[in-house]
Amino acid sequence: MTDDPRPAQLRRMKAIALAMLLAMVAGFVLSHAMGNRGAWACVAAFCEAATVGALADWFAVVALFRRPLGLPIPHTAIIPRNKVRIADSLAAFVRDHFLEPQTLLARLEVFDPAAKLGEWLSRPEQSQRLAQMARGWALQALDLLDERAVRESIQRFVIARLRSWDAAATAGEVMGLLTADGRHQALLDEALTRLARYLDGEAVKRRASALIVKHARREWPKLVGTVNWIKPVEGIADSLAERIAHAMLDELNEILSQPRHPIRRDYERWLRDYVERLRGDPALAAQVERIKQNLIDHPSVQDYVRGLWDQIHAALRADLESTDGTLAGHLERSLAGLGQALGRDPALREAINQHVLGGAEKLALRLRGGVTDYIAQTVKGWDERHLVRQLELSVGRDLQYIRFNGTLVGGLIGLALHALIVFLDSA
Numbered sequence: 001m002t003d004d005p006r007p008a009q010l011r012r013m014k015a016i017a018l019a020m021l022l023a024m025v026a027g028f029v030l031s032h033a034m035g036n037r038g039a040w041a042c043v044a045a046f047c048e049a050a051t052v053g054a055l056a057d058w059f060a061v062v063a064l065f066r067r068p069l070g071l072p073i074p075h076t077a078i079i080p081r082n083k084v085r086i087a088d089s090l091a092a093f094v095r096d097h098f099l100e101p102q103t104l105l106a107r108l109e110v111f112d113p114a115a116k117l118g119e120w121l122s123r124p125e126q127s128q129r130l131a132q133m134a135r136g137w138a139l140q141a142l143d144l145l146d147e148r149a150v151r152e153s154i155q156r157f158v159i160a161r162l163r164s165w166d167a168a169a170t171a172g173e174v175m176g177l178l179t180a181d182g183r184h185q186a187l188l189d190e191a192l193t194r195l196a197r198y199l200d201g202e203a204v205k206r207r208a209s210a211l212i213v214k215h216a217r218r219e220w221p222k223l224v225g226t227v228n229w230i231k232p233v234e235g236i237a238d239s240l241a242e243r244i245a246h247a248m249l250d251e252l253n254e255i256l257s258q259p260r261h262p263i264r265r266d267y268e269r270w271l272r273d274y275v276e277r278l279r280g281d282p283a284l285a286a287q288v289e290r291i292k293q294n295l296i297d298h299p300s301v302q303d304y305v306r307g308l309w310d311q312i313h314a315a316l317r318a319d320l321e322s323t324d325g326t327l328a329g330h331l332e333r334s335l336a337g338l339g340q341a342l343g344r345d346p347a348l349r350e351a352i353n354q355h356v357l358g359g360a361e362k363l364a365l366r367l368r369g370g371v372t373d374y375i376a377q378t379v380k381g382w383d384e385r386h387l388v389r390q391l392e393l394s395v396g397r398d399l400q401y402i403r404f405n406g407t408l409v410g411g412l413i414g415l416a417l418h419a420l421i422v423f424l425d426s427a
Contacts (some may be wrong), residue, residue, distance in 0.1 A: 047411065155308075
């Protein structure tokens with residue numbers, strides 16, 4: 001960290017002003033030593049007036065910060081003696097010129113914050129920079145999270161929501177939606193079609209034939225032995241399995257082709273009754289509730305819920321650590337889209353400006369008194385020497401120019417007065 005250059009600059013300016021004063025005093029003494037005649041009289045007049053001007057301005061500058069030569073001269077050490085008044089005046093100035101609601105709103109209205117925001121976000125590099133900043137903040141937030149506490153909170157939240165969930169009513173509502181507009185009939189058609197394809201498969205027919213032979217040999221061994229003399233029982237079983245399959249396929253096709261088939265009506269009546277039971281049968285609701293609670297208490301479900309945060313955390317971190325991650329890309333596109341929308345939609349800009357102005361007015365009213373008191377109390381609490389030192393370092397270098405000007409202007413005025421006197425004496 002570099003040293004503050006202001007003390008050295010202030011010392012240099014004070015040294016120059018002092019050197020000018022000493023030079024004027026020396027010129028005054030020398031001119032009187034040389035007889036104070038002719039050109040030396042002009043030098044004496046210039047140096048005398050310049051010395052007075054330099055001393056007067058030195059006194060004025062020093063009197064701002066301290067008592068000149070430590071003497072208790074009235075109206076000196078103006079800043080330290082009036083610290084309280086300065087603090088109150090500074091606080092009132094900030095309050096009236098920066099936190100006065102109407103002034104603040106007028107400046108914000110001219111500034112048109114929504115339009116400026118739209119222009120800023122419309123530049124790709126700005127929306128990208130903002131998205132990357134948000135990505136970094138999110139990563140820092142992840143690092144600050146207490147993973148154990150978050151994991152336990154998620155587990156408590158999920159389990160509590162699952163336990164309070166009315167599974168029977170939800171199942172009834174879902175099944176009610178599925179049965180609306182004949183969707184359940186379409187589901188039945190799909191199930192029957194798949195069953196027909198399954199029954200028409202050769203592998204199914206072979207398994208059915210084998211089961212028939214197995215059952216016949218176990219139940220009617222003598223009959224099977226007798227039939228084998230006429231025709232192999234396996235062939236009979238194959239033929240029977242084929243016939244059964246065809247009979248079932250014919251029945252399925254009949255169900256599929258007839259919207260008012262008895263099986264369809266039975267299916268619809270059963271489904272409707274079951275939906276009504278889910279919605280209003282306490283016994284069935286209790287049965288569903290028991291099943292739900294058993295599932296919730298199962299160790300696998302508990303382990304899964306506990307591991308949710310680990311999965312979420314890992315997925316978030318992986319996405320956020322990638323410069324072209326999904327979240328950052330989505331945020332960047334959203335910000336760019338907002339900038340474009342602000343650029344082409346005056347109504348949106350007006351709405352945002354109104355929100356900003358309303359928020360600024362409320363904030364200004366809320367902070368006005370507090371900020372004013374804070375500024376006043378802070379300045380009043382400063383050490384007087386520290387206050388004087390900081391102000392002198394800030395403006396003291398420029399105040400030395402007053403001493404320079406006082407020396408030169410005083411000398412010129414003295415020279416002008418000497419010339420006037422000489423002119424009047426010779427007239």
